[in-house]
């Protein structure tokens with residue numbers, strides 16, 4: 527089963543509109559070659575930077591994603607952004623359920639599920655994040671935690687929808703810490719995730735779902751991680767903030 531590699535940069539709360547455009551323009555130069563046709567490249571800036579980055583990325587192979595979306599279509603939800611607002615702004619992807627949102631903003635599997643349905647209804651391509659905490663890994667609970675997140679997060683989703691959802695496996699203990707899961711540990715966990723998806727949606731759908739690894743991925747470790755059978759790309763924080771490091775990581779992930 528061949529799945530197209532997808533590398534997405536999660537800028538988190540970094541980059542003004544001007545800084546975001548500068549980064550995208552530098553990436554356009556580095557990633558102009560048709561040799562990048564067989565990888566999906568996505569950048570996910572903060573909301574206030576999205577519009578400028580959509581413009582800057584136009585006509586290039588760089589796709590744009592948001593970092594969150596609200597589940598309601600419209601209404602009294604001060605500070606929130608709807609899926610339709612993102613879609614009509616030229617946004618294609620959206621990250622849902624990042625561990626920082628689960629940790630600091632009360633995100634649960636139920637809210638992930640509601641946001642996911644809203645994103646799909648608006649025609650956005652979701653990147654749904656799952657992952658275990660350090661104490662859960664150390665307590666031997668990783669598979670159980672991931673299974674719960676998968677069953678709750680993807681409840682009520684059709685197989686057809688699932689086949690186009692990207693899952694990002696991000697062990698929370700590896701995010702921003704410089705600690706990466708070894709390729710073996712990451713592969714073992716990705717295989718478990720695919721097995722759970724198979725139990726819910728069948729083998730054909732599970733075989734189509736792209737599962738990214740995230741957590742201190744950089745040029746140095748991207749090649750070995752993406753070479754694993756069930757690792758189909760990466761969700762990148764720190765190393766996505768500079769054109770040099772992001773482009774170098776993409777090259778390594780592609781085995782160049």
Ligand code: PGA
Nearest residue numbers: 701702741742762763764
């Ligand atoms: P990191 O972040 O690459 O800086 O560890 C990854 C993420 O949180 O998506």
